[in-house]
Amino acid sequence: MKCPFCEGNDTYVVDTRTLKDALAIRRRRLCKNCQKKFTTYERIEEPTINVIKSDGRREPFDVNKIREGILKAIEKRPVSSEEVERIVAEVQQEISKRFVLEVPSSLIGKIVLEKLFYVDPVAYVRFASVYYQYDSIDKFLKELRELKKRYLQKDKKKKGNKDATTK
Numbered sequence: 001m002k003c004p005f006c007e008g009n010d011t012y013v014v015d016t017r018t019l020k021d022a023l024a025i026r027r028r029r030l031c032k033n034c035q036k037k038f039t040t041y042e043r044i045e046e047p048t049i050n051v052i053k054s055d056g057r058r059e060p061f062d063v064n065k066i067r068e069g070i071l072k073a074i075e076k077r078p079v080s081s082e083e084v085e086r087i088v089a090e091v092q093q094e095i096s097k098r099f100v101l102e103v104p105s106s107l108i109g110k111i112v113l114e115k116l117f118y119v120d121p122v123a124y125v126r127f128a129s130v131y132y133q134y135d136s137i138d139k140f141l142k143e144l145r146e147l148k149k150r151y152l153q154k155d156k157k158k159k160g161n162k163d164a165t166t167k
């Protein structure tokens with residue numbers, strides 16, 4: 001490892017620490033030439049998953065694209081950035097759990113939609129309108145009606161659970 005200060009090649013590890021989730025190791029290195037210390041991190045390389053687009057083209061999975069889509073959908077909605085990061089992490093986790101090499105882009109959208117459903121109805125509709133690309137008002141209204149039905153069911157379920165836990 002080259003020293004970032006003097007570009008000397010003679011550096012050695014003076015301290016090694018495993019980070020709390022054990023997924024990374026932090027090393028302090030000392031340069032023999034200029035005596036300065038610097039830090040390196042060793043991480044497990046995430047395997048690259050390819051996204052299959054609707055036209056069949058492939059591109060490397062990019063978590064930033066998911067974040068951007070969600071941020072657009074929640075604009076001016078009461079959703080915190082922590083919540084956004086939580087959704088992003090959950091989507092990423094779900095994808096790496098269910099897919100090894102390739103994932104259809106349509107499925108990523110579906111997973112995001114499922115998460116947004118429980119976070120904010122307006123964000124859900126916004127994301128859905130991009131995802132499904134409604135070409136008619138009828139299709140859009142149909143989706144809204146179904147969304148309303150799902151929300152009513154969700155509330156019922158919530159009440160049901162509450163009753164069950166208080167008994």
Ligand SMILES: [Zn+2]
Nearest residue numbers: 003006031034
């Ligand atoms: Zn140096």
